[in-house]
Amino acid sequence: MKPFLSLVKRDLTLGLRKKSQIYQPLVFQLLVVTMFPLGLGSGAKTLALIAPAVIWILALLASLLTLDQIFKNDYDDGSVESYVLTSYPLSMAVMAKVLAHWLLTGLPLVLFAPVLGVLLHLPSSSYGVLMLSLLIGTPIFSFIGSIGSALTMSLKHGGLLLTVLVMPLLAPVLIFGAGAVVESALGNSASQHLLLLSGMLVLSFTLVPFASAAAIKINLE
Amino acid sequence: MKKQRTNAIVTLYHKLGSPPSFYRISGYFLKWLLLISIALTCWGLYDGLVLAPADYQQGDSFRIIYVHVPAAWMSMFIYAVMGIAAIIAIIWRMKVAEAVMIASAPIGAWFTFLALVTGSLWGKPMWGTWWEWDARMTSELILLFLYIGIMATYGAFSEDARKAARMAALVAVVGLVNLPIIHFSVKWWSSIHQGTTVSLTGESHITWEMLRPLLYMAFATKFYYGYSMLKRARLYLLETESQKKWAHTVITENK
Amino acid sequence: MPIIKATDVSCQRGQFTLFEPVSFTLAEGQSLLISGANGIGKTTLLESIAGLRSIQLGNIEYKSIDLLKSKDQWFDDSFFIGHKTGNKKELNCLENLRSFLQIQGIDVSEKQAEDALDKVGLAGYEYQFAGSLSAGQKKRLALARLTLIKHTVWILDEPFVNLDVAGCDWLLKLLNQHIDNKGILIITAHDNPSIRKKITHELVLEMQR
Numbered sequence: 001m002k003p004f005l006s007l008v009k010r011d012l013t014l015g016l017r018k019k020s021q022i023y024q025p026l027v028f029q030l031l032v033v034t035m036f037p038l039g040l041g042s043g044a045k046t047l048a049l050i051a052p053a054v055i056w057i058l059a060l061l062a063s064l065l066t067l068d069q070i071f072k073n074d075y076d077d078g079s080v081e082s083y084v085l086t087s088y089p090l091s092m093a094v095m096a097k098v099l100a101h102w103l104l105t106g107l108p109l110v111l112f113a114p115v116l117g118v119l120l121h122l123p124s125s126s127y128g129v130l131m132l133s134l135l136i137g138t139p140i141f142s143f144i145g146s147i148g149s150a151l152t153m154s155l156k157h158g159g160l161l162l163t164v165l166v167m168p169l170l171a172p173v174l175i176f177g178a179g180a181v182v183e184s185a186l187g188n189s190a191s192q193h194l195l196l197l198s199g200m201l202v203l204s205f206t207l208v209p210f211a212s213a214a215a216i217k218i219n220l221e
Numbered sequence: 222m223k224k225q226r227t228n229a230i231v232t233l234y235h236k237l238g239s240p241p242s243f244y245r246i247s248g249y250f251l252k253w254l255l256l257i258s259i260a261l262t263c264w265g266l267y268d269g270l271v272l273a274p275a276d277y278q279q280g281d282s283f284r285i286i287y288v289h290v291p292a293a294w295m296s297m298f299i300y301a302v303m304g305i306a307a308i309i310a311i312i313w314r315m316k317v318a319e320a321v322m323i324a325s326a327p328i329g330a331w332f333t334f335l336a337l338v339t340g341s342l343w344g345k346p347m348w349g350t351w352w353e354w355d356a357r358m359t360s361e362l363i364l365l366f367l368y369i370g371i372m373a374t375y376g377a378f379s380e381d382a383r384k385a386a387r388m389a390a391l392v393a394v395v396g397l398v399n400l401p402i403i404h405f406s407v408k409w410w411s412s413i414h415q416g417t418t419v420s421l422t423g424e425s426h427i428t429w430e431m432l433r434p435l436l437y438m439a440f441a442t443k444f445y446y447g448y449s450m451l452k453r454a455r456l457y458l459l460e461t462e463s464q465k466k467w468a469h470t471v472i473t474e475n476k
Numbered sequence: 477m478p479i480i481k482a483t484d485v486s487c488q489r490g491q492f493t494l495f496e497p498v499s500f501t502l503a504e505g506q507s508l509l510i511s512g513a514n515g516i517g518k519t520t521l522l523e524s525i526a527g528l529r530s531i532q533l534g535n536i537e538y539k540s541i542d543l544l545k546s547k548d549q550w551f552d553d554s555f556f557i558g559h560k561t562g563n564k565k566e567l568n569c570l571e572n573l574r575s576f577l578q579i580q581g582i583d584v585s586e587k588q589a590e591d592a593l594d595k596v597g598l599a600g601y602e603y604q605f606a607g608s609l610s611a612g613q614k615k616r617l618a619l620a621r622l623t624l625i626k627h628t629v630w631i632l633d634e635p636f637v638n639l640d641v642a643g644c645d646w647l648l649k650l651l652n653q654h655i656d657n658k659g660i661l662i663i664t665a666h667d668n669p670s671i672r673k674k675i676t677h678e679l680v681l682e683m684q685r
Contacts, residue, residue, distance in 0.1 A: 006578035010567070017566045078560020079576065085527055085556055086580045087548035093579075147395055151374060151388055161373050165392060168366040169399050172406035179410065200402065211395055214311065218387045221529045381490045461491045 003088050004096045011100030025062035026112050033116050044121040051120035052181030059109050066105045067145035068162050075153040091209035098142045106138035129184035136197045137177040143204035144169050150215035238317035240458040241467040247451045258444035265437030273431050282346045289339035291438040292332045299329035304397035307390035319386040324453035330368035356411035360404050367396040382461050478503050484534035487520040495681040507661035512681030518664045526556035526631045554629035561618040565607025572606050596620040611638045629660045636668045
């Protein structure tokens with residue numbers, strides 16, 4: 001457990017020192033959200049209709065901005081060796097990296113979502129479901145993203161490839177995440193969507209660390 | 222050159238899938254695969270476009286299924302073959318499996334593309350629009366993205382073909398695990414958002430005369446895939462084994 | 477009694493085999509210098525031995541266990557420092573030294589880390605960010621790990637590069653000490669003749685014919 005916690009602690013320290021990783025995605029979201037009323041007109045009804053999808057897609061795009069950094073920095077400076085060359089399982093290190101990444105970038109997205117909701121006139125009854133769905137969904141972004149990051153860490157410009165790899169895999173997350181918010185905005189129960197979303201989180205929690213670990217190993221060759 | 226020692230598992234798989242013997246044996250099949258696929262295609266298309274009766278609702282426009290449906294079947298069939306080859310390539314590092322995997326991707330992508338284009342062409346008379354976000358079409362589109370991801374990964378690591386192949390194989394396996402989830406979620410999504418859309422391969426009572434050409438075409442595409450895949454796989458093996466004696470012999474003999 | 481036994485090992489880059497297969501055995505207190513022309517694959521070989529890459533041709537046994545089968549024991553006993561120093565530029569020297577080893581499960585107290593920095597001549601730099609150090613100081617920071625570990629096998633890729641005369645002397649002394657304590661050393665060092673005095677084995681990599 002100690003190596004795991006050390007890695008999480010190190011990444012959190014790094015993230016809190018650089019900060020740009022934390023606030024840049026939020027600024028990005030705010031900027032893009034501003035463009036919607038400007039492009040669509042400020043009709044509250046139209047905005048409320050598209051709000052769930054827009055907020056979820058923005059969460060997806062905002063996390064794509066930081067996903068490549070999960071392993072790329074460690075590859076570039078060589079500190080990836082510190083968790084590859086040990087008898088501790090690499091999949092645990094992947095977990096630590098994913099946890100740290102989510103705490104630094106996913107959690108802020110969850111907490112910031114209500115602000116976007118207000119700007120897009122999201123019905124007040126949906127805020128709880130919005131945050132809950134993002135709370136379950138954003139860790140999946142970090143998990144699936146870690147595979148993409150591990151695959152592209154040795155590339156100079158791997159950002160686009162990472163997007164191509166990760167986006168199709170995240171389509172189901174978007175369907176159920178945004179779907180949950182839409183349901184709640186219509187006054188229906190979102191529990192079915194949220195349960196399926198949780199199922200995906202459990203699945204990525206169990207499978208992804210191994211996939212990412214394999215990708216790191218192949219990439220180091 | 223000294224004989225190199227390898228461990229037991231590797232030796233076993235080298236016997237099962239040694240590149241030179243794969244290259245040699247597949248060479249015998251190539252011509253036949255191509256001939257059979259051309260013959261079946263001609264026969265199937267004639268049967269489908271001329272002999273089969275017109276649909277009482279859709280008239281002649283339904284005949285596009287003789288391209289659309291086999292292409293859609295192939296898009297999934299090839300992904301399955303590729304996924305299995307990818308698993309073998311990752312776990313046992315078998316070169317022939319890498320070759321099959323890498324060779325399959327572009328063929329699968331083209332069939333997927335063909336299925337999308339023919340679906341869209343069919344959609345115009347059927348739905349009155351070139352594109353409908355129907356569950357099957359959407360899944361097919363995401364499948365195309367997966368194929369593109371696999372090929373892009375292979376392309377990104379071009380300095381080392383074997384590493385590139387294993388990376389691409391990993392992407393293929395991750396996609397294989399995700400495909401059922403994507404398929405299911407897209408189906409669910411479309412059932413919520415559109416109610417019932419007209420399905421492209423509707424349950425309408427299809428007569429034997431209409432079904433028969435479809436079967437010919439389904440086999441024709443499989444033979445074509447066999448031909449094209451082997452041809453590409455052989456090229457991959459020649460490239461990655463270009464330092465070996467057998468590859469050298471093959472290249473100089475074919476000059 | 478040999479502890480490390482490598483048989484017909486070679487590396488590949490793309491489809492090309494880099495060098496003629498090499499074999500060697502190492503016992504306690506022995507050391508191996510790997511030399512050869514630029515681009516021949518010294519680093520690749522070292523990384524393969526360390527376990528960062530897989531061994532593509534031939535095999536290596538550690539305490540009679542094939543590294544292809546299990547690397548756990550090997551990872552517990554061997555320590556690798558490569559070209560990349562593994563330092564984080566946003567962390568200070570103390571944090572860098574401690575976190576790198578803690579991630580590997582090696583506990584290092586602040587006091588121990590301070591002593592280690594003192595030994596490599598980085599006293600006074602404890603709270604300086606690694607990003608602001610010179611290349612030589614970064615190398616020293618990486619090498620400071622060696623004073624805190626108990627691994628028997630050290631695998632070092634060009635450890636003398638970027639070090640000044642005093643740094644080289646210090647490192648040489650440390651390596652000698654390690655060998656005298658029955659440690660094993662695998663090293664590449666193409667520009668340091670004084671290391672040869674203590675070297676028991678040398679491997680010259682040659683182009684694959």
